[in-house]
Amino acid sequence: MKEEEFQELLKKLDGKKISRIFLSKLSENINIDHLRHLRAGKPEAVLAEFKTKEEVVEIAKNAIEENRPILFTRLNEEQMVELDKLSLNINRKARTARYLKLHENTGKVAIFSAGSSDACVAEEAKETAEFLGLQVLKFYDVGVAGIHRLIEPLEILSEEDVDSIIVVAGMEGALPSVIAGVVDLPVIAVPTSVGYGTNLGGITTLFSMLQSCSSGVTVVNIDNGFGAAVFAYLISRRIRKKP
Structure with missing residues (x-):
């Protein structure tokens, strides 16, 4: 769910309380908390260390499709090679990859x-x-x-x-x-x-x-x-x- 869609949903609820947190389910094992930065002031980062190459690529493609900023940490070399193909910003020393920025000039x-x-x-x-x-x-x-x-x-x-x-x-x-x-x-x-x-x-x-x-x-x-x-x-x- 994109931020704009979430804000629109809040308007439609007309002040009613939300009893659940909205998650985007990519697969049986992956739930991306897209709206954490709105709820808690900080984003979800994807810890890649215990994920497969395929799971990391799936998450990245979803973010690119939605034009949504995302940060990966603790990548291995194989994962970085695949994310590099998707034109993410790779830092091999840091073992990170990011797509866009969440904020500017903070x-x-x-x-x-x-x-x-x-x-x-x-x-x-x-x-x-x-x-x-x-x-x-x-x-x-x-x-x-x-x-x-x-x-x-x-x-x-x-x-x-x-x-x-x-x-x-x-x-x-x-x-x-x-x-x-x-x-x-x-x-x-x-x-x-x-x-x-x-x-x-x-x-x-x-x-x-x-x-x-x-x-x-x-x-x-x-x-x-x-x-x-x-x-x-x-x-x-x-x-x-x-x-």
């Missing part, structure tokens, strides 16, 4: 990543943020092992009207605390599964970020660039709702 976010190994998660955040209409400033490979690398990005940031900062880091996860200690912006910390043995697949980094000494830091799940970008978008959206 705000601005800065994304920092500690090391080049964290870039895939940072890119997932970037693609999601841009899909949601955010302008993105990228500062990659600026971790605390070479802390002098933060000087120029922080100078640039002081001249930009940024609503929030996403900080992606693995290892001991110190970068969000460092940045939050010198800026007056919300910091969204993203732990990654990058690190040696006692990193424990990102659990050590997650715990470290949750124990941040700097205030103003919120933490999303391990490798969750998508969730960080949605949170940043909701901050920007709220700012722009003010009279």
